[in-house]
Amino acid sequence: MTTPENTPETIQPMMATRNLSKRYEDGVLALDSLDLSVNPGQIYAMLGGNGAGKTTTINLFLNFIDPTEGEAIVDGIITHQEPLKAKAKIAYVSENVMLYPNFTALQNLDYFSHLGGKTSYSAEDYQKVLLRVGLQEEAHDKKLRSYSKGMRQKCGIAIAILKDAPAILLDEPTSGLDPKAGMEFINLLQDLRDEGKAILMSTHDIFRAKQVADIVGIMNAGKLVAEKQREELVGEDLEKLYVEYMTGYMDTAVQATDASVTVG
Amino acid sequence: MLRTIIEKELRDIIGSTKFAVTFGVCALLIILAFYVGARNYQVSRVQHDAAVAENLRQMEGITDWMMVEHHVFMPPNPVSSLVTGISNDIGRNVEIHGRGELTAEDSRFNDDPIFAVFRFLDLDFIFQVILSLFAILFAYNAINGEKEQGTLRLAFANSIPKDTFILGKLIGSFLALALPLLIPILLGSLLLPLMGIPMDGNDWQKLALIILAGFLYFGVFLTLSTWVSTLTHRSANSFLLMLILWMFAVLIIPRTAVLLAGRAVDVLPVDEIATQKSRLMSQLWEEDRKTMKDFKPSTEDVQKVLDEFNRFMQDQAEERQKKMQALSGKLYEQRRNGQLQQQQLSFWLARLSPTAAFSLASMNLAGTSLSLKEHYMDAVKSYQQTYSNFFKEKTGGMLKSGGFIMRRMGGEENQPPPIDPTEIPAFEYRRPTIGASLGAAMGDLGLLTLFNLIFFAGAFVSFLKYDVR
């Protein structure tokens, strides 16, 4: 099974972190010496609860924040040293995609494609991608303010596709999608993987993670507590594994529910 | 139920940072306005007293009443210093002649144009700007903001009648905002006696009514904002709308209405009156000079001749005066009618804006409205009569007439003793009583109340139809 081309030594990972740590000003250690890598053609799913460090990791890749220690690397570029060069190689879909509400989908796509350095797309190209992500044609010229959450999510994914970057960061991408759209999205991700993109996604959704990921990393309190290859997951009960590592998370979840009761 | 909603509203507003910041600023500005008004009064008081003293001092050593030049000045008033109105625009200084027309000169802005550059900072202005903005800032999202937050859905998942909810909202926000504003207002009022400003009972009542008008004005913007927030579904829109409405109400409509409507009415210009008068004057003067040639003294005694001549001149002057008065009376009446018409048209148009109604009400209460000029001139005219009687008594029925001064040269006769200027009756300017002021302000106070009722009803009705989802 291990052919020379597949060994980590010869393939440079598209996205990697080395000893990546982040301590916020308030003293919270959000990320504690994280090491992970995503190769081209791989989907890496970070599983974990709120505060596990998933979004912090993504923010570090995008250099929205500077690391306290270590580094995030995209295609060999250390992100906090050359953020602009790194960001040219990353496409990003946020948890809750928000676009310009007064622009139509096409206008939003055009604007963000230009920012991504893609200036030669035509209106047909945009429409094709929108159709591909499952957005009906009659919606293309509507302003985004009339869009539902799922439609906005699809637009966000279209923007990421259009950027045609080798690395893709997805922050809870399926959170606003209905089951059918979720399914379509999984297919889309698999297509992108087959095109050779390296995809790093954060998710709560164990089911989807198991379905699509090549590697699943379970995070808790800023630490990568387990990392399983797709092969290792076959037959493994991921839910059980997750709960095992996530006792801390379950506690916080319960607390959060308590809090919301008192607030309401 | 109502109580719960009011309590929630109170807590919601007073607990917010927004409240802390804006209330702090408002409080500071209100106290500043009181301080500036008080200082203004002090400065005007000093100036006025100095002018009066100087007027008397100049008469010292004069031996002949015919040589006296007497001026009266508009005394300052504490409430008028707080709401300046037109008091800085009209003349304050009047030279009193025994007869003839009087003109007030030396307006503050003409004397000190520096204050005209940016205008005065008075309580009226602060209230106009601050109270309205304060109300808008807290009521623009009264309903649609709760909708955006999702709390409106949650609230109406309970068995709350809509009318109770909106009533609670309005009462709650009024209490939460108006009551705290009383603190700086009371502090500012306290500043007045502390700074030694002599406020009498009348003044306090007027000030209290001005503050009441302020709260009515505040209520107008509060109910209007609440209404607008029930008409829109997004708070950003209602805020934008309110801000534009605010700009029009406070800054644009009053000015534009007066400028456009005021110019639409023809008013006899003062230049025209002055010319007509001066023409008649020179005509009469020439006629008189002809008759003067016919003057024949009845005796040879110099002193008697002089007296006789003076009397002759006096009679002529009286005669001229009558004719002049007939003309100027006619002209001024004509002008006055035009002005009244102008005032009615432009002020009614301006009253489209509650700010104009508030401003006119507070000026009327403070005695600095347009009627100040008339009121002052009436007081001066009645003083003129007193002065003229006094003067005649002193000079044996003689009055000074403009442009004709007799100087007695040579020291042949004994110098008469100097006159005593303190004998001159003092000029007292009484401000309108509280009753008169209130009477003048009643219309605008009523209008402000009406605005409140209309906007309240508007908010009420449109909330009953509001989609709470």
Place this chain on the structure above:
Amino acid sequence: MLKTLIYKELKMIIASPKFTATFGTCAVLILLSIFIGIQEYRGAVRQYETAVQLNDQEMAESTSWGSFDTRVFRQPDPMQIFVSGIHYDVGRMTGISRWEEIKLRRSNYSDDPIFAVFRFIDFTFIVQIALSLLAILFTYDAINGEREQGTLKLTFANPVPKVTYILSKFIGAWLGLVIPLLIPILIGLLLVMLYNLPLTGVHWAKIITMLGFSLLFFTFFIAFGLMVSALTRSSSSSFLILLVAWVTLVLIIPRAGVMLAGQVQSVPTVAEIESKHAKFSQERWDQHSALISERYEKRNAAMEGLSPEDREAYEEEKMWSWMEEDDAEMKNVQADISEYGRKLQEDLRNRRAAQEKLAFLLSRVSPASAYQLAMMNLAATDINLKNRYEDAMRDYRTAFNGFVNKKLEDSGQHGGFRISISSETGVNIDTGDIDTKSLDLSEVPRFEDPRHSYSAAITPAMTDLALLIFFTLIAFAGAFSGFIRYDVR
């Protein structure tokens, strides 16, 4: 990249629903202000022309140089359309005669206080109030609004330099707001041209400079809004801060600064000055009459013991020299009095100037004051309007009186009438010249309004120009450094 960002910024501004509402409002207000300004100016010209005409008629009807006097009026300047300044507060006219000092009387507002109740509306006012609010409305959420929307994150997931981004925000907002605003402004100027107002090249140069100042002031508020937006996380707090700042800068500081200066630096009132002047002149005249009676006695003493015939001959002989002597003395007194008055005025002016300097220094903490002061200087409706006119009128008074005195000498007329009473001849009234025909007025000097050149307008405005640029740069630097450190999440 910059182009894409600016383009998007423009689209976003123009497509936003608030743009239509606010831009429409501002456009209407600009046009309204210019329209009102033109109407008021035309009204003022009519008033001025009527007044001058009436005065000319009166002069034409007068028959005696002795009582000959005139009035001069301030001529309206078309620049007041844009900046009314203190034009309506300062007296419109003064009497010119040998017995009256120059004093500007009868300001528009004291004549028609109705217009003073709510004050004036002009282009400067609109720029100060409405355009500054407009600038704030479109920039308060420039940065933090995008963060709240989530688009800032998405944008910076791309290789966008922060410098380029903030620059594009600024340029985009500037272009998106200024170009539309130029439309009503240009229409307004077209209106001014259509009314065929007497605008010279200097006027147009001033108008263009005023436009430049207005844009600079507007630019400041764009930069200021951006700055606050780049220093705060939520758009609601940035708006609150901006609104409070706006009220303070536009409505409070200018007034408070002047009031404060008025407290610190006091200036004698006109009443005080006049009473000082009156006191001096009274003393001087008393001195004079003492001197004259002394002379009288001396002259009488010289005639002591002469027979009535000799006495008459002596008087006849001396009459001219006596009269000249008395006349010279009287002129002396008059000169002294007017010199004293001049000194008093100069002193008053110096103290006023000191007060103004302090007042404007304090108010200029706010760009709104700097802007308004510059505009007033450019339109010649500034605080010195009164001084300029009083100086010109004083010069004119000298020329006018010189002319009248010469006429009096030439014609041998004298003012008023003369009454002589003596025990011998009884009362004799000489009313002089009432029967003479009307006077030849062709040579009467005409009053010329003080000129206000472009350089006189721009020199004092330079300070304000520098200040406005300074404020704008500070605000922009604040926006810049705030955004460089901005957490885009």
